[in-house]
Amino acid sequence: MNKNELTQEIVFNDLGKKQLLKLNKEMYLSLNLEELKTIQNYFKKKKRNPRDIELETIAQTWSEHCKHKVFGGIINYREEVEGKKAKQKKLINSLFNTYIRNPTKRIEKKVNWLVSVFSDNAGVIKFNKDYDIAFKVETHNHPSALDPYGGAGTGIGGVIRDILGVGLGAKPIANTDVFCFAPHDYPSKKIPPKILHPKRIAKGVRAGVRDYGNRMGIPTLNGAILFDERYLGNPLVYCGTVGLMPKGLHKKKVHPGDLIVSVGGRTGRDGIHGVTFASAELEESTPSSPVQIGNPIEEKKTLDVLLQARDEKLYNCITDCGGGGYSSAIGETAKEIGARVYLEKAPLKYRGLKPWEIWVSESQERMLVAVPKENKEKFIALCEAENVEATVIGEYTNTRKLELFYEGYMIGELEMNFLHNGLPKRNLKAEWEIPKTKEPKLKEKNDYSKILIQLLSMPNIASKETTIRQYDHEVQGGSVLKSLVGEENDGPGDAAIIKPLFDSDEGIIISNGINPLYGDIDSYWMAASSIDEAIRNIIAVGGSLERIALLDNFCWGNPERENELGKLVRACQACNDFSSVFGTPFISGKDSFYNEFLIKKKFISIPATLLISAMGVMKNPVKRISMDLKEARNLIYVAGNTFNELGGSHYYKLHDFTGRNVPKVNALKAKKLYEAIEKASSVGENNSERVIRSMHDPSEGGIAVALAEMAFAGMKGAEIDLSRIPFEGNEKEKRNDVLLFSESNSRLLIEVPEKFKKKFEAIMKGNVFAEIGRITKKEKLIVKGLNGKEIINSDLRELKDAWKKTLNW
Amino acid sequence: MWEIEVGYKEGKKDAVADSVKASIGEDLGIKKINSLRIIDVYRINKDFFETQVKEIAEKLFIDPITQSFSIDKPFSDKADWIIEVKFHEDVTDNVAIAAMEGVHDLTGLGFAEGENLRTAKKYLIEGKLSEKEVQSICKDLLANELIESFKYWKGKK
Numbered sequence: 001m002n003k004n005e006l007t008q009e010i011v012f013n014d015l016g017k018k019q020l021l022k023l024n025k026e027m028y029l030s031l032n033l034e035e036l037k038t039i040q041n042y043f044k045k046k047k048r049n050p051r052d053i054e055l056e057t058i059a060q061t062w063s064e065h066c067k068h069k070v071f072g073g074i075i076n077y078r079e080e081v082e083g084k085k086a087k088q089k090k091l092i093n094s095l096f097n098t099y100i101r102n103p104t105k106r107i108e109k110k111v112n113w114l115v116s117v118f119s120d121n122a123g124v125i126k127f128n129k130d131y132d133i134a135f136k137v138e139t140h141n142h143p144s145a146l147d148p149y150g151g152a153g154t155g156i157g158g159v160i161r162d163i164l165g166v167g168l169g170a171k172p173i174a175n176t177d178v179f180c181f182a183p184h185d186y187p188s189k190k191i192p193p194k195i196l197h198p199k200r201i202a203k204g205v206r207a208g209v210r211d212y213g214n215r216m217g218i219p220t221l222n223g224a225i226l227f228d229e230r231y232l233g234n235p236l237v238y239c240g241t242v243g244l245m246p247k248g249l250h251k252k253k254v255h256p257g258d259l260i261v262s263v264g265g266r267t268g269r270d271g272i273h274g275v276t277f278a279s280a281e282l283e284e285s286t287p288s289s290p291v292q293i294g295n296p297i298e299e300k301k302t303l304d305v306l307l308q309a310r311d312e313k314l315y316n317c318i319t320d321c322g323g324g325g326y327s328s329a330i331g332e333t334a335k336e337i338g339a340r341v342y343l344e345k346a347p348l349k350y351r352g353l354k355p356w357e358i359w360v361s362e363s364q365e366r367m368l369v370a371v372p373k374e375n376k377e378k379f380i381a382l383c384e385a386e387n388v389e390a391t392v393i394g395e396y397t398n399t400r401k402l403e404l405f406y407e408g409y410m411i412g413e414l415e416m417n418f419l420h421n422g423l424p425k426r427n428l429k430a431e432w433e434i435p436k437t438k439e440p441k442l443k444e445k446n447d448y449s450k451i452l453i454q455l456l457s458m459p460n461i462a463s464k465e466t467t468i469r470q471y472d473h474e475v476q477g478g479s480v481l482k483s484l485v486g487e488e489n490d491g492p493g494d495a496a497i498i499k500p501l502f503d504s505d506e507g508i509i510i511s512n513g514i515n516p517l518y519g520d521i522d523s524y525w526m527a528a529s530s531i532d533e534a535i536r537n538i539i540a541v542g543g544s545l546e547r548i549a550l551l552d553n554f555c556w557g558n559p560e561r562e563n564e565l566g567k568l569v570r571a572c573q574a575c576n577d578f579s580s581v582f583g584t585p586f587i588s589g590k591d592s593f594y595n596e597f598l599i600k601k602k603f604i605s606i607p608a609t610l611l612i613s614a615m616g617v618m619k620n621p622v623k624r625i626s627m628d629l630k631e632a633r634n635l636i637y638v639a640g641n642t643f644n645e646l647g648g649s650h651y652y653k654l655h656d657f658t659g660r661n662v663p664k665v666n667a668l669k670a671k672k673l674y675e676a677i678e679k680a681s682s683v684g685e686n687n688s689e690r691v692i693r694s695m696h697d698p699s700e701g702g703i704a705v706a707l708a709e710m711a712f713a714g715m716k717g718a719e720i721d722l723s724r725i726p727f728e729g730n731e732k733e734k735r736n737d738v739l740l741f742s743e744s745n746s747r748l749l750i751e752v753p754e755k756f757k758k759k760f761e762a763i764m765k766g767n768v769f770a771e772i773g774r775i776t777k778k779e780k781l782i783v784k785g786l787n788g789k790e791i792i793n794s795d796l797r798e799l800k801d802a803w804k805k806t807l808n809w
Numbered sequence: 810m811w812e813i814e815v816g817y818k819e820g821k822k823d824a825v826a827d828s829v830k831a832s833i834g835e836d837l838g839i840k841k842i843n844s845l846r847i848i849d850v851y852r853i854n855k856d857f858f859e860t861q862v863k864e865i866a867e868k869l870f871i872d873p874i875t876q877s878f879s880i881d882k883p884f885s886d887k888a889d890w891i892i893e894v895k896f897h898e899d900v901t902d903n904v905a906i907a908a909m910e911g912v913h914d915l916t917g918l919g920f921a922e923g924e925n926l927r928t929a930k931k932y933l934i935e936g937k938l939s940e941k942e943v944q945s946i947c948k949d950l951l952a953n954e955l956i957e958s959f960k961y962w963k964g965k966k
Contacts, residue, residue, distance in 0.1 A: 147953055188837075188949075197949065199836055269899055291956055293901040349901065363901075809835065 006355055007051045007411040013044050027052075029059040034424050042418055053356040053404055053412040060324035060360055061331050062423045064593055070559045070568075071096040071591055073426035077569050080433045087431075092569065099572035100552060104585040113547055113617075114585060116250040121320065122166040122243065123587025124250050125549050127617060128506045132247055134170045135615045136162045137240035137551050139592040144237040146291055148196065148204025153212040153294040154364050155239040160216060161320035161367060163243035164303055167250035169310040169318050170243030172303070173476060173500050175213050176222040176510055178611055179205055180236035180555075183227045183459060184807070192599045195233045199809070205237055208294075210470045215296035216303070219479060220471035221496035222510045225807075227459040228517075230606050233597030236555050238611050242508060244500050249310070252317040254333050256398040258370040260341065261315075262326070263383060263390045264302035265295065265365030268349035272361050298365040305386040306367060314379045317370035325361045326393075329368045334396055335420050340403045341394035343411075355406045370396060428559060432566035435521055439647070440657040444735055448783070449794045451654070452708060453802045455701045455741070458650055462806035465490055476500075480507055480621045481541055486628030490804070491713020494540040494697055499621050507621030511537035511614045515700075516607035518648040521662040523567040523608050526648075527574035528665040532745040533699055534614035535582055539674045540695045540748055542625040542681040543616045550579060551613040552589035557596045557605030567608045581667035584614070623682055627696035628714035632777045634693060635754055636718060638703065639769040640673055640747035641726050644733040650700050651741035663745050670746035673767045677748060680763045683756075691760050694751040704740040704783070704792070706749050711781050712800040719782040720773030722791075736785045740792075751775065811857060813866045814884035814931070815849040821875040823847060829932070829950070837949055842936040848884045850893070850931055851908060855924040861916060869911045888933035888964035890943050894952045895929035895959075904928045933964065 015023065020036045023029075031039075039058055043050050050058075060066065072094050078087040092098055101118055108114050113126040122136035140155025156175065163172045182198035191197055196204075202225075213220045218241070270292045309315060321329045326346070330339050343355045349363070371379045376392065383390035397403070402419060404412035445451070455461055468483050473496075481497035484490050495511035513533030518526035531550065538548055552575055557564040579586055596605040618624075646652050647659035677692075684690035694714065698706035703725070711718045722739045752760045757771075776782075781799065785791035817823045823846065830845040851870060853862070859880065866878040878884065896902050905928045912926065913919045920926065932951060934943075943961050952959040 146955055149953075150956070196953075197836070200949065203832075203836075268901060270901060291900075293903065293956070295901070295903045295906070297903075297907070350899070 006406050006409060007053055009049045009051055010055055012049045012055070013040055015040070027055065029055065030063060031059055035062060038422060038424050042422065051412055053359055054414055056356045056360050057327045057331065057402070057412065057414060058419065060327045061419050063324065065323045066328055067423055068096065068591060069423070069426045070428065070593060073428050075428045075430050075565065075569065077430045077566070078432070079566070082434060095569065095572045099576035100586050100589060103576050103580040104587065106580060107583055107585040110583070114587065116167065117585065117587040120166050120250070121162040123549060123551065124166060124245070125547070125587060127244070127508070128504055130247055131501070132245050132250060133508060133615065134163055134166045134243040134245060135240070135549065135551060135613070136166070136588055137176070137238055137553050137611065137613045138162065138590055139553060139555055140237045140239060141234060141555065141592055141595060143291060144201070144205055144235055145233065148201045149208040150291060150293050152205040152208030152237050153296070154292045155237050156209055156212040157294045157296065157299050157364055158320070158322050159239045159241045160218065160299065160303070161322065163241045164306060165318050165320035165367060166243065167245060168252050169249065169306055170245035171307055172216070172218050172241045172243050173478065174242040174498055174508070174510060175218050175220040176240040176512065176613060177209050177220060178224045178238040178512060178514060180226045180228065180231045180516070180609060182229050182232035182235070184809070186229070186232065192233070198232060198235070201235050205235070206467050206470060212294055212296045214472045216300050217475050219473045219475050221473050221479060221483060221498060222512060224512055224514055225464055225467065226514065226516065228607055230604055233599065233604065234595045234606050236595070236606065236609060238553055240551070240613055242510060242615065254317045254337065254370040254396045255372070256337050256396050258316055258372055258396045259376055259392045260330060260339060260394040260396065261369050261371050261379065261390055262346060262393050263306065263367045263369060264388060265298050265363055266347045266349045266389065267353070267358050267361050267363045267366070269353060269357060269361060270363050272357055292362055292364050294364045301386060301388050302365055302367055305383050305388045306369070309379055309382055314375045314382070315369040315371045319368050321366040321368055323362060325359065325363070326368070327360050330394070331402060331419060333368070333370065334402065335416055338397040338399040338401045338416060339394060340397050341405065343393070343404060343406045345391060345393045347389055347391050355404070355411055359404065428565055429562050430565035430569050431562040432570055433563070437521060437658045437660050439660045440652065440655065442655060442737065444737060447791055448704070448736065448740060449792050451651070452704050452792055452794060453799065454654055455650055455705055456708060456799055456803040457806045458654065459806055461650060461700050461705055461803070463490065463492065463804045464807060465804065466808050481624045481626060485626040486713030487715045491626070491628045492709055494537040494627055495543070497541060497618060497621050497624050505620055507618040509538045509541060509543045509616040509618050513537070513612040513614070514609065515648070516609045517653065518662050519567065519608040520658050521647050521660060522570065524570040524574045525662045525664055526608070527571040527610050528578050529663050529745050530610055530612040531575070531578045531582065532665045532670060533697070534612040535584060536674065536697045536746060536748060538614055538616040539677055540625070540627065540697045542623045543618050544678050545582065545584070545671065545674050548584040548614055548616040549587045550584050552586055553611040553613065554591040555595050555606060555609040556591070556593050557608070559593050564605060564608070571608065571610055578665065578667050582671055625681055625692055625695050627694055627710055629710050629716040629718060629751055629775050630693040630714060631753065632716060632775050633754060634775045635752045635757060635771050636720060636773045636775065637750040637752055637760070637769055638725055638747060638772050639677060639750060639764065639767065641728040641744065641768050642703070642739055642742050642747065643744045644729050644738050645742045645744045646738060649702065649741055649743045651702070651737065663743050665745045673746060676764050676767050677750070680760055683759070691752060691756040692750055693753060696749050698747050698749060699743060702741040702743050703749065708781055708799050710749060712796045712803070715779060715796060717776035717778040717780045717782070717796065718773060719776055721784040723786050724770050724772045726768050726770050734786070736791055740783070811853040811862045812881050813851045813853070813862065813870060813878055815851070815866070815870050815876055815878045816846060816884040817875055818877055832950060833946055837945055839938065839942050839946065841938060842934055844935045846885070846933040848931040848933065850929040851926060852929070853926045855920055865912055865915060869908070869915055885933060886964045887966065888935055889966060890934045890938060890961055891964045892932040892934065892943065892947055892951060892959060892961040893929055894947070894957050895927065896957055900956045902928055
């Protein structure tokens, strides 16, 4: 290449509004006019036009993916208040600081186990006296829509590198994956061109997760799969990883003079503009270059050699090349000091890449480390011995500038201060209006056995065994409580527990909470419910409220639509309120916007979807509790009140209604209840001494579905009486279907041996709970209704078959 | 340029092929397929002697218990339809990368600038399918046209 081909000066400084926006579109910069003008001013002061590589660098660094412009922006928020005409107005300066980081800061003053929050690739908390644990969940939605197999695989690969790149490097020990698809039986004829059938996407994503996760030797321990038509053109793929790191390694710092070393995969044209693409709506003409192909074997080698180098203290800093490739990784690590990069040195997959392409490519399996000069030989030799490519591509400086070279020519020069602090704050408008949905009037039935079968076969509730079984959940030998439990190893566990160290007792509990249906009524209560669900799943397996860390993952539509952003504000407010009361801080998070797609010139937004992932530390995993019923004659209790909260429930969905009474959360009461249950869970060493033998949380499908799951997981019958279930609210609304299917939060079904009745009730005193029935020897689920008559009498085998059939593909 | 084709021996179970066949029936509703076989194709763009290619195929690409191979001729063309799927040129082909490393380890000969190895998959289908159905199998199941291309032709019966 001659000098003129290396880089191109872009005619920029003299462009007007329209021309700037045109250029923005042509170059896939995904910036707005204000941002483009800020760049123009910068280069006007420099008295020159920008070069292509400089504009690319700024676009990558200022992308939504890297700078979280919506969460950091200034929002003019208006909210409709029940019974009032005037809307309540509020100016919010940074959703993130106000509602996510602030509660964590408050909690940080009271607890001593937060190690590194919101400052690195992942959140880190204390595990035991020698180790810390890191947790991160990423989204990889748009790539998975285009190439489900590759998209999901690279999603996993990316979050694993986040963990490897946190502090000085953590060892990945568990994965968790949550997917949202359109229904698998969506009619093929209704699928618009260029959109893959949801079942094909589901199968591809599953295979991608399987092949990448299994080959990396990391167990996939937890997850969820949800279905809704609005995910048709825009599926969601959440990938999470937990990592273990020796104490004291959470800090890293680059020094001027350190060498910038690229380790692992080579750079190709794959994944160019992935980050800026993630900030654009999917259209039929979407380009193919954002597709990345992952190579787990390459990543495994890179992981292993870097952990060795970490232990030999050969580098000062490590980070992953994720979104934005080198440009983001180097730009971020050199933020405070400066860097000089020689792009011709980067190892390439094939010839012909332009310097800017090398700079922003998102090729997979690449890590970036800062190696002090004196360790260079040792570091390179170690990598060579393990057959991993390591190449010095530049050095950190103290110029506070980013300087890019190609074969001796300077092709880009940007000031770090402008690159990182020059981005104007975004001003956005948000509005929340009380939704107009109404409660339907459903007729009461004399028998609900059929409805129960229908609920169990709904894809959101149905068994995910076919998927779970394709994942390795045993590798590394630490899983103490598995995803599938019970008599026939197929019951749906509430959360997974791993014990990562052989010579230490502590365990890690991983769970999640997600329910986009509630968001159709009120995103505030959706977020509250998801937080409560993630926490109560940890309580359900015998965990403790004492040390639970949360991650937030928002997948939303277009934030420039005021109602979409209004929903986001509501959800964030709930994050603030509920993490504060529960004492469960957020330690890391991720947002993904513009999750909408165009069909016949109409934009369809995904449901506002918030995934709450929770990680709890368990002192003694021997005290784990699984959800399958254990022994005939034991008593069945329900803890927590049931309300008339069928809004957003699966019972309503089955009848094609949304409803209005969305489940709410009373965090103070819930906290007290969980603390009592936690106490009861810890009683007894052997099974015969345990006060609680099994526990499960009623969520999708309510008490009826939860009890059915407990019964067929243990293949033990159960008989309960609905009139004994504690109900709060208008007595007129106390109906059989409400008691059976309401999805009220903060409730648990608990199995207690009769001999511990007094002990259990003494521990639970001061909380709402009731004995509602017994375990039987017959393989039947029998429910007595409010009028004393049987309203469900079902064979367990029949229930289980219905539950297992839907997703058995 | 050498071409090695690898397939299962007569009567040996190919689980992947079975699941592809099942998916065509369940997901696309095309149930007229009597049998489906998958052939792995390795195209080596580098000079070798035939004995070397034979060694590469035997020691690297096949499981000698269940599979066998052919060099520079189709492993089989006994089918109603034959479909070939491969990655576009600029898409990373991991199997090919691993195969090149294997060839290097086995023969001591690496791939120089301009030389390479690429893979493809052939699907041999027996069943009375219309061309439209074959196209649907290609587009809706076997190939993602964003990263892969396909072609199909009639086999010999």
